Amino acid sequence: MKHAARSLRFMAVPDSHGPYHEQVSDYEDAEYLGNITIGTPEQQFRVILDTGSANLWVPDTTCGQNKDNCDTGFCNISQLCSYLCPNPNCCNSGGGPNACDGKSKYDSSLSKTFVADGRKWSIQYGTGSASGIIGQDIVRFGSPGTNQLVVPGCVFGQATSLAPFFARQPIDGILGLAFKSIAVDGVTPPFLKAVDDHLVDQPVFTVFLEHVGGSSCSLRFIEEFQIDTMVRFPF
Numbered sequence: 001m002k003h004a005a006r007s008l009r010f011m012a013v014p015d016s017h018g019p020y021h022e023q024v025s026d027y028e029d030a031e032y033l034g035n036i037t038i039g040t041p042e043q044q045f046r047v048i049l050d051t052g053s054a055n056l057w058v059p060d061t062t063c064g065q066n067k068d069n070c071d072t073g074f075c076n077i078s079q080l081c082s083y084l085c086p087n088p089n090c091c092n093s094g095g096g097p098n099a100c101d102g103k104s105k106y107d108s109s110l111s112k113t114f115v116a117d118g119r120k121w122s123i124q125y126g127t128g129s130a131s132g133i134i135g136q137d138i139v140r141f142g143s144p145g146t147n148q149l150v151v152p153g154c155v156f157g158q159a160t161s162l163a164p165f166f167a168r169q170p171i172d173g174i175l176g177l178a179f180k181s182i183a184v185d186g187v188t189p190p191f192l193k194a195v196d197d198h199l200v201d202q203p204v205f206t207v208f209l210e211h212v213g214g215s216s217c218s219l220r221f222i223e224e225f226q227i228d229t230m231v232r233f234p235f
Contacts, residue, residue, distance in 0.1 A: 033171060035143040038156065039111030042144050045104050045172040054183035055123060056139065056190050057157030058173035060132055061107045064100030064161070099162035103172045106135075106158055113138050113152070121157050123184050128163025130174075139190045151194045155187040 032049045038058065045058045108114040115136040122131035135158050142148040159173065176189050183189060194200050 031169075031171075034141070034175070036175060037140040037142075037144055037148070038106055038154075039108075039137050040113040041110070042140065043104070043106055043110070044144060045106070046170070047173045047175040048169075048171050049177060050174050051177045053123070053125070053174060053176035054178040054180060054189045055121070055157055055176045055187065056154065056173070057121075057123070057130055057132065057159050059100050059103045059105045059162065060158035060160050061105045062160050063103070063105055063132070064098040099164055099167040100159075101167070103166075105172075108135060108137075108158065111137055115153075117155065119185060121184055123157075125163075125165075128165035130157070130159050130162050130166070132158045132160040134158070134185065134187070139193075141190075149194060149199060151190050151197065151199060154190045154193050156190070 033046055034049050035044060036047055036056075037044050047056070047058070108116070117134040117136055119134040120132070121134055123129060134155060136153055136155050139151045139154040139156065140148040141151070157173075176183065177191055178189070180186065180188055180192055188196065191200075
């Protein structure tokens with residue numbers, strides 16, 4: 001498998017604490033993965049950095065526990081699931097683990113800054129769907145202890161159901177970086193919320209991509225571009 005350390009940067013407005021820097025990993029030359037935290041105190045998640053969608057979601061503590069729709073054994077039999085399981089999102093290929101298992105889950109009861117919303121959401125990707133409830137909390141780009149871009153009041157999805165595809169992915173959720181115009185329920189994506197709050201200058205980022213065999217790659221938000229040394233590491 002091909003993995004590499006990449007660089008992601010957010011350029012801050014003058015007199016702030018930027019620029020913000022985060023290591024980003026390249027998974028199979030197909031996905032870019034980064035770390036974020038949500039809530040107070042911080043709860044950490046690994047997410048796909050997705051320029052093709054505009055919503056942030058992570059698994060909720062109730063993810064995969066929908067007993068009303070997933071309490072039948074047919075949901076764990078791949079040949080019968082799509083025909084007899086009430087909720088296709090419960091289906092597990094070959095009777096494998098639920099897609100929510102093994103992922104970091106957001107616990108709203110532990111966050112002092114969480115605000116309940118009450119709306120439900122559902123997103124259909126080409127590889128499967130995710131659905132749940134909407135909440136609001138602080139989102140931080142980067143791992144705890146680093147110089148994070150802190151964005152208060154972000155609206156995000158607390159996933160209660162995930163398609164089987166996500167069981168095979170080394171991620172907890174997805175961070176959409178696209179425009180608000182394609183966001184489900186019209187929510188403001190976290191990075192654009194940072195723009196609205198004047199934490200960064202413009203809703204612009206540049207990407208330089210090179211095959212994993214190359215020497216460098218960088219992703220930097222706003223104004224600057226830099227090439228950083230590529231480092232291989234195992235998952």
